[in-house]
Amino acid sequence: MAQLVAIDNKNHLQLAIDQTKVEQHGAKLHLVPAVVPEFSNMAVQYPLVITKNGDTGQFVFAAMLGFEAGENLYWRDEQWQGLYVPLQIRRQPFFVAKSTASDNYDVCYDTDSPAVATEHGQRLFNDQGQETEFFAQAKGCLGELLRGEEANSQLLSYLQEMDLLQSMKMEVMFANQQTVNLSGLYTVDQDKLAALSAEQVTQLHQAGLLAAVYTLVISLGQMHQLIDLKNKQLGHS
Numbered sequence: 001m002a003q004l005v006a007i008d009n010k011n012h013l014q015l016a017i018d019q020t021k022v023e024q025h026g027a028k029l030h031l032v033p034a035v036v037p038e039f040s041n042m043a044v045q046y047p048l049v050i051t052k053n054g055d056t057g058q059f060v061f062a063a064m065l066g067f068e069a070g071e072n073l074y075w076r077d078e079q080w081q082g083l084y085v086p087l088q089i090r091r092q093p094f095f096v097a098k099s100t101a102s103d104n105y106d107v108c109y110d111t112d113s114p115a116v117a118t119e120h121g122q123r124l125f126n127d128q129g130q131e132t133e134f135f136a137q138a139k140g141c142l143g144e145l146l147r148g149e150e151a152n153s154q155l156l157s158y159l160q161e162m163d164l165l166q167s168m169k170m171e172v173m174f175a176n177q178q179t180v181n182l183s184g185l186y187t188v189d190q191d192k193l194a195a196l197s198a199e200q201v202t203q204l205h206q207a208g209l210l211a212a213v214y215t216l217v218i219s220l221g222q223m224h225q226l227i228d229l230k231n232k233q234l235g236h237s
Helices: 019-026 036-042 134-160 190-194 200-208 212-234
Strands: 004-006 029-035 046-053 059-064 092-098 104-111 165-167 170-173 179-182 184-190
Touching: 004 029, 004 092, 036 059, 036 134, 036 212, 046 170, 059 134, 059 212, 092 134, 092 212, 104 134, 170 212, 190 212, 200 212
Parallel strands: none
Antiparallel strands: 004 104, 029 059, 046 059, 046 184, 092 104, 165 184, 170 179
């Protein structure tokens, strides 16, 4: 559980981030949350799926990185091997939280993050207490995520209203004959997608979400790459 502290230039003047350790946050994730604006970047490498938040039961979009909890097949040699690093990883160790003093949001950092440093790394403020370019970029990343969450909410509403969600039933066999049954995952029902009325298709298009729906479908082709990575991990080419 992240231990979040609101950032200010008085208490955190010397706070710095070791960027070489940011990606460690994803080392043991087999699913990482995704937002609509990054779908096109993710789909060329990761299968995009829909799952349910374990706490709220709400549907969420995620990139699939492995076949079981704790397995990230894109993490090797202490580095992220994927060409595109998801926003949810890149934003670490920063978060936004509702301010206790106003209706605004505070930018916070996770005090338990391995990327937090004081003697080296990228500082958030200069000696005069002004934000550095690094911190401005980090806040920009958080802004992308917040806007992306709004798009996620809208797309999920459409998918449910149009009855397009379908439970994924898939048994995967690896080169060593080991099998795994994927469960708790959902995707777009392609038959129902093809049967949408012209009005529904136009509705998705005008909302700027039609491409995202098809990207979800197309991204499942990356399941083959994920299986290949697993086979290589198991010692089979």
